[in-house]
Amino acid sequence: MASRTRRPGAAPGAPDGSRRRRLPMRLLLPVLVLVALMAMLMLRGYVHSEILADHRIRAEAATDKVPEKILDGGPVIDTRSGRATSLKLPDHRLVLTFDDGPDPTWTPKVLDVLKKHHAHAVFFVTGTMASRYPDLVKRMVDEGHEVGLHTFNHPDLSFQSKKRIDWELSQNQLALAGAAGVRTSLFRPPYSSFADAMDDKSWPVTEYIGTRGYITVVNNTDSEDWQKPGVRQIIRNATPKSGKGAIVLMHDSGGDRHQTVQALDRFLPEMKDKGYEFDNLTEALDAPTAHTAVAGPELWKGKAWIFLVQASEHITDVLVVGLSIIGSLVIGRFVLMLLLSGIHARRVRRKDFRWGAPVTQPVSVLVPAYNEAKCIENTVRSLMASEHPVEVLVIDDGSSDGTARIVEAMGLPNVRVVRQLNAGKPAALNRGLANARHDIIVMMDGDTVFEPSTVRELVQPFGDPRVGAVAGNAKVGNRDSLIGAWQHIEYVMGFNLDRRMYDVLRCMPTIPGAVGAFRRSALERVGGMSDDTLAEDTDITMAMHRDGWRVVYAEKARAWTEAPESVQQLWSQRYRWSYGTMQAIWKHRRALVERGPSGRFGRVGLPLVSLFMVLAPLLAPLIDVFLLYGVVFGPTQKTIMAWLGVLAIQVVCAAYAFRLDRERMTHLISLPLQQILYRQLMYVVLLQSWITALTGGRLRWQKLRRTGVVEAPGGPVPRQQARRESDERRPVG
Known part of the structure; x- marks a missing residue:
């Protein structure tokens, strides 16, 4: 029943008061159900990088604004203090890094191989994948690996505003907090390479990232596993020269990674026989852990986010079956x-x-x-x-x-x-x-x-x-x-x-x-x-x-x-x-x-x-x-x-x-x-x-x-x- 409403200035209960129109319950409930379904689809599209995703990749630019010590320095770049510094890993220290995960098929296999050979690694996870597969993120942390941010849905940050960069970082942290109850200070930009590939477009982003409290981690050894060159070639690409320390780039998501898993299972014992250690980044640098425990409202916000994403995944799976x-x-x-x-x-x-x-x-x-x-x-x-x-x-x-x-x-x-x-x-x-x-x-x-x-x-x-x-x-x-x-x-x-x-x-x-x-x-x-x-x-x-x-x-x-x-x-x-x-x-x-x-x-x-x-x-x-x-x-x-x-x-x-x-x-x-x-x-x-x-x-x-x-x-x-x-x-x- 519609309720009565007063004319402007009319007293309550005025006999000639007009009726306020409310949305009828018979329309309200179905509309709410349909809106909820659309909201679940939108959320799913968001975490599947179908909404608000930016897939542009820029070309290389000049390097006039990049400090020489960064171009000639190591793969760990710290601009948090307002001064740019870079770090290299000690000899015979290898830090394996895996980008773009977690993936429900390949990440568990990678974790199994690391556990088999008692090695640690750093996983740079995207917010979209962490939101969809939170149990894998929790497993990474529980098994002693470090987790870093790789943005929420993997855009080239050179195209993005500072507001969008903040949003990518905060959403990525929200997913990480909900999945594993931690924050991280490690960050790897999408589409990044070696430190000497830093240019006038990516360097300002790196400087800004530092002001937000993050250490930027690139790599200096690329396994090129994404090209699927074969197990032997991946091992050759991932092996540093002359016993040098290195940050090795691999991938645990983004396609078929069976060559990566097979190469990893051979690479770890071979390099250990040569005296190499496989540590987290902070372990290799003898620095405090990059993880900070999350509690209070921030933790519950993260858990609520994961719950909603999981609900959207299940609901949309049901919707697809219904379709x-x-x-x-x-x-x-x-x-x-x-x-x-x-x-x-x-x-x-x-x-x-x-x-x-x-x-x-x-x-x-x-x-x-x-x-x-x-x-x-x-x-x-x-x-x-x-x-x-x-x-x-x-x-x-x-x-x-x-x-x-x-x-x-x-x-x-x-x-x-x-x-x-x-x-x-x-x-x-x-x-x-x-x-x-x-x-x-x-x-x-x-x-x-x-x-x-x-x-x-x-x-x-x-x-x-x-x-x-x-x-x-x-x-x-x-x-x-x-x-x-x-x-x-x-x-x-x-x-x-x-x-x-x-x-x-x-x-x-x-x-x-x-x-x-x-x-x-x-x-x-x-x-x-x-x-x-x-x-x-x-x-x-x-x-x-x-x-x-x-x-x-x-x-x-x-x-x-x-x-x-x-x-x-x-x-x-x-x-x-x-x-x-x-x-x-x-x-x-x-x-x-x-x-x-x-x-x-x-x-x-x-x-x-x-x-x-x-x-x-x-x-x-x-x-x-x-x-x-x-x-x-x-x-x-x-x-x-x-x-x-x-x-x-x-x-x-x-x-x-x-x-x-x-x-x-x-x-x-x-x-x-x-x-x-x-x-x-x-x-x-x-x-x-x-x-x-x-x-x-x-x-x-x-x-x-x-x-x-x-x-x-x-x-x-x-x-x-x-x-x-x-x-x-x-x-x-």
Whole structure:
């Protein structure tokens, strides 16, 4: 409920205070879920260097500003005191350094070899990898190795501002604190080399790094293992000359490092035999450790960061699995619909196809009506034009707008009005069933109009004594607006292709409330209409299946219904539908284990309905979430091509559905826009329904406002009908 808010200067509780608009809870919760998913994807992209990464690498520059003692000095550069100094390692001291890790495959192997030969090393880790694999960083520290910073996502710092450099360092330290509970004073710039390679672009960065409290560590012996030159060559490259001390550059990440691991396993014992020691950098320099323990808020910030990154990794892994599932479901559903709907059309359109003996006996048409004054006259007059004998029962469910009086004033034969206090649609239908005179019951909504042939086409399947219910072909009558056109596409493509498919599979899940027919005896056997769910049409259909009846689809039994004309009304309607469908599935869950012919729906229908109508729409937003992510952060071209491929499949499916229903293709122009906007609304509605179901919420019946724009025969509908009648003479492939 929206709360009241005061006008500027108004006192609390002012009677004419305006209402403050709050985001409705039904929208807030799904939006929060979607925002959380996007946030997890963004975080994952951040730690995978897909977001905010800078992969530029500069060319060499002049060395005019670099002090000679740095160019000619050792690989350890200290500018912390404001004066530039460099250090070399003592003879027969080797410091192995590994860049770009930790890697889940190669870092453990490197650590195993170091542990085997009782050697220490320095690992210059990136924040992205340390955040993703914190256990490996902790293992490095626990086993006595030193850890240094290698920036967060490995940019060339010569291109970066001081603010960005600070950010790279602080994020790298945050990851290190969360992973191992330490800070470090060691730093190695990405793309660095020997000290004599320092130039006028990298030197200012090195000076600035020193002001932030870091020692810059380059190398003076490059194993060149990243080129994969072979184990022997890596060993030769890593071996210093004449017993000199050295900082050796290797890599434990960035690709296949099996040559590095094999070379390391031979290099360590060979060099130890020559009198070399393998120490941490501070051990080799006889200096205090580079590690400082982290405690208090800084530690908890680091742990929180690692937790969020790990959560994003796990969640996005689940999302990828969900995307694979939804992709399979979407493609599988399209294939099934195209294949089985074609089989259905060819079967029922054969010249010799008959359900059985023609059904000619009168039928009872039940029209439950609650405040349908704008529509009811069109509805009743369309029934009076029927080519099949009917009696019409308008069950006025406590209307306050004179619906019953309008029908009575029409004074039409075979039209009766049954009044009752407001009790809901299922009660109204049961009241009508009790007052009906005939053995075949047709049900329709008070905002729907039938074509003259609708009732006749709808009841012909009852020539087969196994048929207990028939679904008609519901059409959107007010399709001139954009939102109406989108629903028109949905009805033709989603609903009617589905019904053809489910008819062939003999597990139709829903008789639409706008146009459906039942055997009276079948209705009475299952107890009539139930108010256990908000989707009484789905509930009764599932009950029919479980009682052993066949439920079929009559494509020529067309009914024109008034679809919601605003987002608010559409939301209310689809929320009720999706939530009611979940209720019906849960109510009839025991069908999964039932045996015999009545168990077919449980074995085939209920799983398909659950997959295609509940699970698939719930996971479908992942397509658009990954689409948005891919368009913004890449690979953009592949992402767009994949989305266009899915859209092309939908266009083919929709075009085929329109051809089967003999509808004009012009409405498909709005299909791409429907996929971008309309589908998102349906996602949020279903997500809201899931939240309502999981939290045990209750949803009351919601009445939609009607306009009466769908006319009875004599208006726009007969012209559409006449066009289709002529089109039906043309063969359909």
